[in-house]
Amino acid sequence: MTLSHTILTVLSEAPHSGYDLSKRFEESVSCFWKASQQQIYRELSKIETQGWVTHELVPQQGKPDKKVYQITEMGKQELLDWYAEPSTPTPIREDLLVKVLAGPYVPRPLLIQQVKARQALHQQQLERYLEKEACFQQLETVEPAMQFRYLTLRRGIRYEQEWIDWCQEVIDTLQSDINLSGLLKRR
Numbered sequence: 001m002t003l004s005h006t007i008l009t010v011l012s013e014a015p016h017s018g019y020d021l022s023k024r025f026e027e028s029v030s031c032f033w034k035a036s037q038q039q040i041y042r043e044l045s046k047i048e049t050q051g052w053v054t055h056e057l058v059p060q061q062g063k064p065d066k067k068v069y070q071i072t073e074m075g076k077q078e079l080l081d082w083y084a085e086p087s088t089p090t091p092i093r094e095d096l097l098v099k100v101l102a103g104p105y106v107p108r109p110l111l112i113q114q115v116k117a118r119q120a121l122h123q124q125q126l127e128r129y130l131e132k133e134a135c136f137q138q139l140e141t142v143e144p145a146m147q148f149r150y151l152t153l154r155r156g157i158r159y160e161q162e163w164i165d166w167c168q169e170v171i172d173t174l175q176s177d178i179n180l181s182g183l184l185k186r187r
Contacts, residue, residue, distance in 0.1 A: 005079060008052060008071055008076075018044055028149050031156020051072060052078050053072060
């Protein structure tokens with residue numbers, strides 16, 4: 001998946017400025033796609049050149065005019081073409097897994113510290129996602145776009161929970177000095 005397709009998807013819902021897009025990324029897309037405001041602006045320029053979006057200048061008092069982007073018919077067709085392509089898993093490049101792999105060659109307390117720190121980060125992110133989920137649960141009616149946003153949020157929640165659980169498994173294993181045969185029996 002590319003950033004351009006993520007932007008086209010968000011713009012399919014409604015026109016947005018680059019700033020508003022970056023806020024939407026943080027609010028509803030961050031559980032599966034991260035992009036800085038600078039990356040979003042750079043990509044908007046690129047996809048506008050390709051004819052997938054256009055912008056309208058909106059005057060603002062005391063500030064520069066705001067560019068509000070909207071998806072074009074060509075952009076909708078690009079999104080549809082991309083959507084029809086088979087989805088493939090994203091390659092994993094995870095430094096913590098390399099650190100665990102290097103476990104026999106480093107001090108065990110240092111590895112436990114690294115895993116606990118990562119677990120805390122995932123716990124914090126999980127708590128943010130659970131707050132968002134609580135907002136969904138308070139809605140009396142959920143429009144279709146919100147239903148799909150909720151489904152992606154659920155994946156983010158499960159992703160964070162899986163990381164927390166795995167980190168705990170690593171910590172428990174390292175602290176109890178269980179060897180591989182003991183670990184396999186626990187499964």
